[in-house]
Each structure stands twice: as structure tokens, then as C-alpha cells.
Amino acid sequence: MIAKRHPNMGANEESRTIRSVDRALEILHVIRKRGGAGVSEVASAVDMTPGSVHPYLASLQREGYLVQEGNEYHVGVRFLSLGGYARKRMELFRITRDLLDELARETGAVARLVVETNDYCITLYQVSSLDAGTTGTYEGFEEVMHSTAAGKAILANLPGERVREVLDERGLPARTPNTITDESELRAELDRIRSQGYAIDDEECFEGVLCVAGAIETPGGDLLGAVSVSNTTDRVDRDSFFSEVPDRINDVTGVIEIDYTYSNWD
Amino acid sequence: MSIAPLCCDMERDPRIGVVGLGEMGEWFIDITLDHGCEVAATDADPSARDEIARTTGVETYQNYPDMYDDVDAVIIATPNKYHERPATDAFEAGLDVYIEKPLAHEYESARRIVEASREADGIGMTSYHYPSFPLSKYLKSRIDEGFFGDVVHVEARHVFRRHVPHPGSWYTSKEIAGGGALLDKGSFVLDMLYYFGLADVDAVVATARTNFGDREEYTSHRENWGEPGHEDIFDVEDSLSGFLTFEDGVTATLEVAWAANTEHEHSYRIRGTDGGAYLNIPDVELRFYDVLRESSGALFDLDATFLSEEEIPVGSDSSEPDGFSNSAAVPETSDDFEGIDFPRMSLSTFIECVRTREEPDHGDLERALRVQQAIDRIYREVDV
Numbered sequence: 001m002i003a004k005r006h007p008n009m010g011a012n013e014e015s016r017t018i019r020s021v022d023r024a025l026e027i028l029h030v031i032r033k034r035g036g037a038g039v040s041e042v043a044s045a046v047d048m049t050p051g052s053v054h055p056y057l058a059s060l061q062r063e064g065y066l067v068q069e070g071n072e073y074h075v076g077v078r079f080l081s082l083g084g085y086a087r088k089r090m091e092l093f094r095i096t097r098d099l100l101d102e103l104a105r106e107t108g109a110v111a112r113l114v115v116e117t118n119d120y121c122i123t124l125y126q127v128s129s130l131d132a133g134t135t136g137t138y139e140g141f142e143e144v145m146h147s148t149a150a151g152k153a154i155l156a157n158l159p160g161e162r163v164r165e166v167l168d169e170r171g172l173p174a175r176t177p178n179t180i181t182d183e184s185e186l187r188a189e190l191d192r193i194r195s196q197g198y199a200i201d202d203e204e205c206f207e208g209v210l211c212v213a214g215a216i217e218t219p220g221g222d223l224l225g226a227v228s229v230s231n232t233t234d235r236v237d238r239d240s241f242f243s244e245v246p247d248r249i250n251d252v253t254g255v256i257e258i259d260y261t262y263s264n265w266d
Numbered sequence: 267m268s269i270a271p272l273c274c275d276m277e278r279d280p281r282i283g284v285v286g287l288g289e290m291g292e293w294f295i296d297i298t299l300d301h302g303c304e305v306a307a308t309d310a311d312p313s314a315r316d317e318i319a320r321t322t323g324v325e326t327y328q329n330y331p332d333m334y335d336d337v338d339a340v341i342i343a344t345p346n347k348y349h350e351r352p353a354t355d356a357f358e359a360g361l362d363v364y365i366e367k368p369l370a371h372e373y374e375s376a377r378r379i380v381e382a383s384r385e386a387d388g389i390g391m392t393s394y395h396y397p398s399f400p401l402s403k404y405l406k407s408r409i410d411e412g413f414f415g416d417v418v419h420v421e422a423r424h425v426f427r428r429h430v431p432h433p434g435s436w437y438t439s440k441e442i443a444g445g446g447a448l449l450d451k452g453s454f455v456l457d458m459l460y461y462f463g464l465a466d467v468d469a470v471v472a473t474a475r476t477n478f479g480d481r482e483e484y485t486s487h488r489e490n491w492g493e494p495g496h497e498d499i500f501d502v503e504d505s506l507s508g509f510l511t512f513e514d515g516v517t518a519t520l521e522v523a524w525a526a527n528t529e530h531e532h533s534y535r536i537r538g539t540d541g542g543a544y545l546n547i548p549d550v551e552l553r554f555y556d557v558l559r560e561s562s563g564a565l566f567d568l569d570a571t572f573l574s575e576e577e578i579p580v581g582s583d584s585s586e587p588d589g590f591s592n593s594a595a596v597p598e599t600s601d602d603f604e605g606i607d608f609p610r611m612s613l614s615t616f617i618e619c620v621r622t623r624e625e626p627d628h629g630d631l632e633r634a635l636r637v638q639q640a641i642d643r644i645y646r647e648v649d650v
Contacts, residue, residue: 099441197498219311247500254434254497255441262348265310266331266355 023048024056028065028075036072083140087124092216092224095259097125099252100227104129107229107248109236112137114150114213115225116158119166121151124225133232136206146186147175149201149213150226155186156193157215157223163190178204198246201230208233210241214249216256224260227253279303280620283337285330285352286344287314289432290366290609294341295322297610301617308333309344334359339388339620341613345436346371346443353379357386364616367393368453368641369634371444376638380631389619391629394457394637395612398628401552402458404570405536405545408554409462414538420459420518421535424451430479430504430524438479439499446502448474448648449641452522456637458534465513467640470647472508478525479504508644520644 023046030045031037037045043053057073060066064078087093096113104111108131113124123141145151145166155163172181180186193199201211213228229245282298284291287309295318298305307318308327315326327333330352334340339362342353349370356363363383369376369392383390396402409417431450436442443449456467479500505523512518533546542555552570557563612629619626 219313250498251439251501254436254499255439257497258345258436258439258442259347261310262344265348266329266351 020056024060027053027056028060031066031073032075036069036074038071038073042073090124091264092256092260093124095263096227096256099255100125101127103227103229103248103252104132107231107245108132109229109231109245110135110137112150112228112230113225114148114154114228116145116151116154116223119145119169121145121148121154121226131235133209133235135209135211135230135232137230143205144170144173144175146172147179147201147205148228149199149211149230150228152186152189152193152201153199153213153215153226153228154223156190156199157217175205176203176207178202178207180204196246198249199226200242202238202242203233210236210238212242212245212249214246214253216253216260218257219261224256227256280338280617281306281336282617282620283308283327283330283333283340285309285333285340285342285356286348286366287311287318288343288345291341291343292318292321293609294343294366294613295324297613298341298617299324301614303617306333306337310348331355334361338362339364339616341616342366346449347375347436347441350375350379354382357382357388357390360387362389362616362620363391364613364629365390365392365631365634367457367629367634368444368449369631369638371442371449373635373638373642376635380635383631389616389623389626390631391616391619391626392631392634393609393612394454394629394634395608396454396458396547396628397461398611398615399547399606399608401545401547401550401570402461405534405543405552406462408543409536413541413554413556414536414543415540417462417464417516417536417538419516419537420462420464421537422455422459422518422533423521424455424532425505425521425523425526425528426451426530427528428478428525429530433479434496434498434500436497436499438502439497440501442499443502445641445645446474446476446479446506447504447522447524448506448644449502451524452506452520452644453637453641454532455520455522455534456640457633459518460633460636462534462536464516464518466636467510467643468513469511470508470644472506472520472644472648474503474506474645474648476500476502476504503648506644506648510640510644 026046027042030042034041039050039054039057042057043050046053057066061068061073065076066073067076092115093113100111100113104127108129110126110128110132112126114121115124120142123137123139126137126139143151145155155166167183172183172186174181180189198212198214203209209230209232211228211230213226215226216224218224227249229249231241279302281304283306284294284298285308287307291307291309295305295307299322305324306327307315307324308330309315315328318324319326334356340352340356341364342349342356343366344352346368349365353363353365365379369379397406408414431437438446479502504525506520508520510518510520530548531546532548533544536543541557544551544553554568554570556566556568558566615626615628
């Protein structure tokens with residue numbers, strides 16, 4: 001899938017190098033999606049022979065990016081050192097963290113900062129109140145955009161051509177019976193989000209999980225990401241969750257927008 | 267703090283930089299241009315810079331430190347949370363600094379600003395302008411001369427029917443503004459109480475409410491101050507009632523509101539052991555409650571009024587401030603309060619002081635810091 005983003009690979013030395021990086025990344029994503037996999041399972045998933053896959057696995061394992069448990073390979077925690085660093089250098093993360101801690105405390109729910117990358121939305125920071133249910137997301141959680149409130153809030157604020165690219169690239173796969181899988185229905189939903197200023201996810205990504213999200217946009221019009229609040233249907237009343245949380249989300253996204261504009265100004 | 271002379275040619279008009287280009291910033295640019303100053307402007311928000319350049323033609327800077335190299339004085343009008351760095355940097359650069367009130371969003375930030383001002387040569391001033399109102403000055407002179415005996419209690423009210431500032435913008439964000447009606451309007455009241463001479467706030471009982479600010483039919487009301495903000499933030503109080511005890515035992519009731527279903531009022535009732543007074547700023551009214559001490563203890567009232575120079579009685583007591591008489595009960599004045607443009611008056615004072623190197627008659631930063639401390643104190647009691 002990642003290789004598709006680089007369709008012009010030729011046969012020269014540089015391209016072969018790029019291809020092997022792409023292969024390694026593809027292998028990692030296969031292992032993650034399957035919750036661990038053995039050599040032959042990986043090989044058939046990426047259309048290679050077990051013999052040609054093995055050196056990739058060995059290199060990644062040697063560097064701590066894969067770990068072997070029995071006959072299965074799993075993603076290694078060393079990726080956290082890259083992820084943690086990637087996150088730490090983001091101004092948006094620094095500004096947002098304390099605000100989300102407070103938001104989770106006030107709402108008794110799970111608060112997340114979500115950004116778009118490679119047509120997916122990825123959870124950059126997550127904090128959970130002790131009162132919150134288990135929502136299925138975690139820091140680093142990556143999901144197709146149309147199935148989550150944060151992803152829809154971001155989509156609703158992307159230029160039309162970017163929305164087209166995302167839909168072409170990632171499609172509209174169903175995550176639950178409530179996921180919007182019809183494009184015209186999704187477009188009507190994005191219109192609604194733009195007019196009301198926030199997005200909701202009514203068990204569209206995980207059954208039994210509700211979510212509200214609002215996009216973060218600078219005064220200059222840069223889309224930075226989204227803030228979401230989620231909880232489980234057994235912990236909250238659906239109507240009051242969807243009526244009370246949007247105001248709190250707006251309070252926080254508004255503050256982030258102002259902080260982002262002024263905090264590093266000199 | 268000693269004020270250093272203007273660094274360059276005293277003959278020319280001062281060059282003034284405006285930091286923060288919201289509604290106040292735009293207003294300050296108009297006023298400084300009216301004073302014949304050369305004006306520069308800066309904001310972190312590029313769209314605000316472009317808009318100001320288009321509408322006023324003033325030179326804009328992307329970064330404030332670059333502007334500081336080219337100006338004599340600055341006006342800080344950024345969101346409250348972002349006063350500190352441009353203000354302290356300006357003091358360190360030796361500039362004269364006018365800070366739109368409140369000093370900051372919270373006490374510690376305000377304290378760092380005032381500490382920077384203590385080290386600096388430039389003029390430091392904020393926009394708590396009500397002490398410069400002539401009736402305020404007159405009342406203060408009567409306090410100082412002992413008319414009230416011991417002041418024991420003040421009833422202070424700064425209440426609007428519909429006056430939520432830019433609902434939904436940073437003005438109504440606890441995080442960015444630092445508070446609601448107490449910080450915005452109560453700060454003016456506390457500045458007046460400290461101007462009158464009260465000691466620091468000692469004990470507080472208070473209740474804060476949000477009854478109007480998050481209701482669409484109120485926040486979009488045309489009499490609010492400014493357009494609604496696109497950020498859609500509202501997490502501050504729109505009214506507060508408090509009972510304050512000061513360190514010298516004086517007490518005060520405090521009523522502040524951006525919105526309340528009652529009459530618009532900005533007033534102070536001062537009660538002393540020997541006399542009392544009622545100052546109503548919008549109505550331009552100052553009444554004294556006096557006692558004939560020598561005879562029967564009979565009670566009588568006196569209204570202070572503005573007098574033009576021709577109206578001042580020949581031989582009137584020269585110790586009284588210019589332009590006032592309280593020698594007889596006279597009808598209430600009909601002076602048009604709406605005609606008094608306090609922000610313009612206040613900023614004009616600053617510009618004049620930049621020219622003349624004199625100390626401003628109001629907007630003292632040390633008192634403003636006491637105000638900020640009192641506000642933090644009150645919010646601590648309310649937030650429990």
C-alpha cells in the first residue's frame with residue numbers, strides 16, 4: 001500500500017534502495033494489523049518468498065524494531081523512541097497536553113489530540129479520566145478518517161481536492177454497522193460538521209463508543225488537527241454527551257488556536 | 267522609577283508601535299494617528315496585519331522585536347495571556363510602555379511585567395482610567411482631607427445589562443483572558459478602591475455565575491461590546507457578587523456583571539464615621555452625605571457639579587480642586603457621560619507623557635499589580 005504512493009520506481013540503484021525501505025515498512029504494517037505474524041504469513045501477505053522476507057525481519061529484530069515471541073514477530077517498543085521524538089518536537093503537542101488533561105478531568109472521559117498524516121488520522125496524545133470507559137484508542141492509534149469524529153472534523157476542513165485524494169486512496173471501509181460508507185452521505189455529514197462547528201461519532205468506529213471532535217485551525221487558515229472527547233455508552237447518557245461535550249471541545253480548540261498563534265511569536 | 271528623556275530628537279512626534287491588532291489595537295492606532303504620531307503595528311496573526319495595513323496604511327511588522335528597534339513607545343493590546351513577553355521585552359528595550367488593562371491573565375504574569383518596569387527607564391502605564399475622571403479626583407481629595415472620618419464600608423457596582431465583550435473570542439476564555447466580568451469590569455472597581463486608599467484584600471466571600479454568556483439570544487445581542495468570536499469559547503463568569511474585607515478592616519460589597527437584568531450602573535457608595543458619598547460615573551453624579559456637627563447633628567446632602575470657569579464663585583475656597591464647588595446643594599448635572607471617551611483620554615495621557623516625560627496621573631502599574639492580586643484572591647475563593 002505504501003509502495004503505491006511511489007509509482008515511478010525504476011531499476012537504478014537508488015530506486016532499489018527505496019523499494020527495500022518500502023518493503024520493510026509494508027512488512028511492519030502487516031505485522032501490526034495482524035497482531036503479530038510468522039515468516040510465512042508475512043511472506044504471503046506481501047507477496048514475497050519466506051527466504052526473501054527473513055532478512056528484513058532479522059534486521060528489524062536486531063535493531064529492536066521487531067521482537068520475536070515463539071514463531072511470531074511483533075512490532076518492538078523501539079518505535080516509541082522515534083514516535084516519542086516525533087511528537088515531542090511538535091509545538092501543537094506541547095501547547096495541547098495540559099489542556100487535554102483538564103478536558104478529560106472535566107468531562108470524565110477520554111480526551112485525544114488527533115492529526116492527519118498520510119490520509120489517516122493518528123492519535124498524538126490521549127488522556128483518560130478515571131471515570132471513563134475503555135474506548136479502544138491509544139496514543140499512536142491510526143484510523144481511516146471517515147469512521148471517527150476527529151477524522152471527520154479534519155476532513156470537513158480540508159480542501160475539496162484533498163478530500164477527493166483521501167477517499168480515492170483509503171476508500172470508505174466499514175468499521176461498525178454505523179460507519180458511513182456512502183460518499184454522498186459522507187459529504188452531507190461534512191456539510192453538517194462545517195455548519196455546526198463540530199463532528200460526532202455515534203458508534204461509527206467502535207461499537208459502544210461515542211465521540212465528539214472539533215478541528216483546530218489557525219487564524220491564517222492552517223489546519224492543525226482535531227481535539228476529541230470519547231466515552232462508552234455504558235458510562236454516559238448519549239443525548240447529554242452529544243449536547244454538553246461540543247461546547248467544551250470548542251473552548252479547548254479555541255484556546256489552542258490562540259496559543260498556537262501567540263506562544264512562539266517574537 | 268525615574269523617567270529617562272526621550273532618546274532622540276525631542277522636537278519630533280513620538281513613534282509609537284501597537285502590539286496586537288484586535289479591536290482595541292485598531293482603536294489605539296486611530297487615536298495615535300490623531301495625535302500626529304508615526305505609527306507601526308504588529309500581530310502574530312498575519313491576517314490581522316494585512317487587514318490593518320489595508321485599512322490604515324501603517325507599517326506592519328511580522329515580529330514585534332523588529333518593530334521595537336524603530337519606535338519610542340509601544341501599546342500592548344495582545345490577548346491578556348500574551349501581554350507579558352512583548353511588555354517585558356519593551357521595558358528591557360528602554361521603551362515607554364502602555365498596557366491595555368488588565369496587566370495580564372493572572373497575578374504571576376502581571377508580577378513579572380511590573381518587575382521589568384521597576385528596572386526600566388521608560389514610562390509604564392496601564393488603562394485603568396477612572397481615577398482620572400474629575401469627580402473621582404475630587405472624591406479622592408475629600409477622602410484625603412478627612413471628610414469621611416474613617417471609611418468603614420464601600421458599596422461598589424459595575425453592572426451592565428448587555429455588555430459581553432466579543433462573546434466566544436479570547437475575551438471569554440478563562441485560559442487566555444484569565445477571567446470574565448470580574449477581571450474585565452471588577453478590575454476597574456478594585457483600581458478605584460485602591461485609589462481611594464483601601465488596604466489589600468484580606469478575606470473574600472463571593473459567588474460567580476454564567477447565566478447569559480453561553481445563551482445565543484444574549485451573546486448575539488446587539489448591545490454587546492464587539493462581534494462574536496469565531497473560536498466559540500465561553501468558560502468564564504458573566505457576573506459576580508462578593509463581600510470583601512480589607513486588611514485595615516474596611517469592607518466592601520462588589521457587584522460586577524457583563525449582563526444582568528437590572529439597570530446599567532457604575533457607582534461607589536462610601537460610608538465613613540463622619541460622612542458618606544455616592545459617586546455614579548455614567549450619570550456624572552457625586553453626592554456627599556454630611557452632618558452639621560456643631561449644632562443638632564442635622565443631616566444634609568451636597569451635590570458636586572462641574573462648573574465652567576465663569577461659574578466658579580469669586581473668592582471660592584482656592585484649596586478646592588479647579589472647577590468644582592460643593593458650597594451649595596445644586597441640581598444634578600446633565601453633562602453627557604457618553605461624550606467622555608475614557609480610552610481615548612487615557613491613551614492621550616500616555617502620548618502626552620511620552621512627549622513631556624512626566625508621570626501619568628493614572629494607570630499606575632504598582633496599583634494595577636495589587637488589583638491583579640486581589641482578582642486572583644477572589645477567583646481562588648470562587649473556584650472552590
